[in-house]
Amino acid sequence: MAKGISSISSGIVIPMIADCADYETYLTGRYIPGMMGTLFSFIDKLISSFATTIIGFAVAAIGFTTAMPQATDAYTQELFWVITGLFM
Helix, strand or coil: HHHHHHHHHHHHHHHHHHHHHHHHHHHCCCCCCCHHHHHHHHHHHHHHHHHHHHHHHHHHHHCCCCCCCCCCCCCCHHHHHHHHHHHC
């Protein structure tokens, strides 16, 4: 199950770019696959650049404000759900 969840996004990226380009052609008649690829790449890099910030805010919301959780820290339900949500 975990392998399927973690690999689903990588398997649908390229077909989604082509589908978006085809849909734009259908709606407007303009063929713009290059613009769709560039737009996707920009959004992907933008979201990836905020990954550490998102993780920091999520972990700080459950009480880890001075340091990130360590392997020796006590297990909590909040930590489990934050990690699970960030994983998905």
